[in-house]
Amino acid sequence: MAYQRTPYVESKRAEARQRLVQAAVALIERGGWREVQMSAVATEAGLSTGAVYLHFPSKTDLLAEVYRTQAGTELHVLTLIAEQPVPAADRLRAGINAFAQRAMKNPRLAYAIALEPTDIDVEEVRLHFHREFGMQFRRILDSGVAAGEFTIADTRVAAACIFGGIVESLMGPLGATALARGKAASARRQPDATALVDGVVAFCFHGLGKPAPRNPPTKRRAVGRSGRAKD
Amino acid sequence: MAYQRTPYVESKRAEARQRLVQAAVALIERGGWREVQMSAVATEAGLSTGAVYLHFPSKTDLLAEVYRTQAGTELHVLTLIAEQPVPAADRLRAGINAFAQRAMKNPRLAYAIALEPTDIDVEEVRLHFHREFGMQFRRILDSGVAAGEFTIADTRVAAACIFGGIVESLMGPLGATALARGKAASARRQPDATALVDGVVAFCFHGLGKPAPRNPPTKRRAVGRSGRAKD
Amino acid sequence: MAYQRTPYVESKRAEARQRLVQAAVALIERGGWREVQMSAVATEAGLSTGAVYLHFPSKTDLLAEVYRTQAGTELHVLTLIAEQPVPAADRLRAGINAFAQRAMKNPRLAYAIALEPTDIDVEEVRLHFHREFGMQFRRILDSGVAAGEFTIADTRVAAACIFGGIVESLMGPLGATALARGKAASARRQPDATALVDGVVAFCFHGLGKPAPRNPPTKRRAVGRSGRAKD
């Protein structure tokens, strides 16, 4: 009776927890997982070191939650896209686009999440999410195959090529931005997400393809930006 | 060069340096970058801790050299393949195959090199090599385009899709193997590199295909392996 | 006394206090003093952490009270025995027996109370009680001397030998049981309290004794069990 948690109190706990995760994210944005020290997280969140342990039993748990939060959001977006009742080709493009756009927004974070693991246990979470991302792309591909849109045989590998292609394409630009810390990071030219997306989409639809009529009926700007190098 | 006195001494130096790098590699194979501690490297190499610093000014330099050595070998193989005077399609397949086969041989090491960085400065080396790998694949693609074999527009993105696709496809299996340390790691079924290679090749040549006549003139087993799941 | 308002409130206070002590005892039984953390005690007692401090100004005070409660009970029993209007020899045996039997009942607790101090201030309480136990045994001895039953000169040392002998005899078995936590503690054979009691009694009455006619007129099982080793 006297002990019953009120929504208020409950939200206070949840809020502190949330604040800690956000603090960790902020630190990652600043300098990668390396910056995520328990005391730094506490300070960033406006709490004491000990308080962190009221919400997370260990650093690993905090890191895992951070990963889950960030990657989970991405995954959710991708899942929603994969479920849209539109042609698989459109969903595929939308998925690729969503992924690339978000990564461009916050390169440091995207890089850390996608490619810069720390803790061995967080690695497992990362593997899980990579598998999940692959699964969602594969869902799109499978439904496309079922609808006769695609005729690819191995959708698992194709999904990996798509997801891996995005990540790898972003890796250079992301990494360059990510590693530029104290330096005039803002001075760097943001890489062109549109060109990347179009390139991946083109590859998906035609492979190294003989035919390769540049995607003419696409709603987006149609010509000439895909071949540009940017580094 | 400042140190060279006699060829003998020079080679002794070089040999010790080599031994240190190999010791680090052995440690990585055993448990990832995490195991690479300066004193452990020294012990593994049969030297004293202090001796390591006679060859590498800092841990970062050692790690970078390790990365260079390992990735450099891979890159060299890929470069040789890219230079072969055979059709681009053949070189592409050979390149993909070389990469996948080697990774399967030593998953722990491959995983560490491809996806498990430690030091921020090693990151730069890693980025460099990823770019280089992409460049070599791109070389193949470009020559294929020049020869009329391929008609892809954005060879940079295509190369990233190919390289990223391989890495991503391997990530699950590699990661699973890599993370399984004390556990019955040997019990795990080694993933099938052939299926992976075929899948990537198929995706390269047909994209998500419409046409998709299963690659009939390929020398490898022609049917039915591409769709198999392996996890 | 400053806090008493109504008997009801007073008893509520007393009850909570009692509950806290019992909670601490439960924790000790589970894993020794080490387990007695203020928040754990609170949880065990169904109270809040802060509430503990409404009853005990500090952890030391709580621990002291726990010690007093537990050792006090033992001491009370021993005191009652010491006051019985029976021959000193009978009281001595009864006292030894009472002590050993209770320790066997709850080895973990007995071990913690007798031999596993934590807080330096609790040490004082422990010393006090050890002195008190010695005093009670000495009372028995002194009255035996007065009655002509015993002719020992230094009853203080004799009492210490008796009390210390019991504790030391129990120490091995108790410690073994006490330290065996997760392990198959139940699998351990409970040491034989009867043999121990008889052994101590025999030593008390005859020392290393020339004469040593096994205690024949004792009401308990008369022969042959005293010499058995049990470990």
Added chain:
Amino acid sequence: MAYQRTPYVESKRAEARQRLVQAAVALIERGGWREVQMSAVATEAGLSTGAVYLHFPSKTDLLAEVYRTQAGTELHVLTLIAEQPVPAADRLRAGINAFAQRAMKNPRLAYAIALEPTDIDVEEVRLHFHREFGMQFRRILDSGVAAGEFTIADTRVAAACIFGGIVESLMGPLGATALARGKAASARRQPDATALVDGVVAFCFHGLGKPAPRNPPTKRRAVGRSGRAKD
């Protein structure tokens, strides 16, 4: 060859290790196990914190070694006495005496070693040594029984009574001295080891006596010291 350890270097290692143990002992003498913090030990030994870990993998290992060193010395002395080719009665008295004398010399240390455990793993070492001490006393008793000097049936319990009696007799005085830290500890009157030894010996030889012809030929003051309280 270049790597061969010279006796000098070897002794340097051993010496540092020894110095650390002695530093820990010094801290115990000052304030019990509580004072034994790794950094404090390092400072006391004139080393850095990290250096401690070059010699002991963990605090527990250091503590265990400290215990072993201290208790081992005591045990060695007792063992030597137990092996003397003299009547068991003489050895018994000598053993008791050795133990008591040494404890009186350094009460704080004796108290910590005998009765103030810290680490759960050190507890095991303590149990081991208590068992060993008991064994040595028992050896004396057994040989006495074999020689017809004693007729006690349960030498195990008798040994425990003797050892426990000494410890318990010392506990009060030791504890009092031990707990008096900042206070004028030196001002305390050292308890009389001789009386204690005589008392224990008397109890061993006569039990609570009937016969009890006061030990007349003892060189020490014959009368009146046994009943005195000293605290």
Added chain:
DNA sequence: CATGAATGAGAATTCATTCAT
């Protein structure tokens, strides 16, 4: 050149105690 003991600045974690609500 080689050695390996020593350094010492961190980083994670614990827990008695406090205090705003």
Added chain:
DNA sequence: TATGAATGAATTCTCATTCAT
């Protein structure tokens, strides 16, 4: 009174790097 989140000092352990020998 009661709560329980928050505090923060204390402590163990790590490891790249240095330096006297």
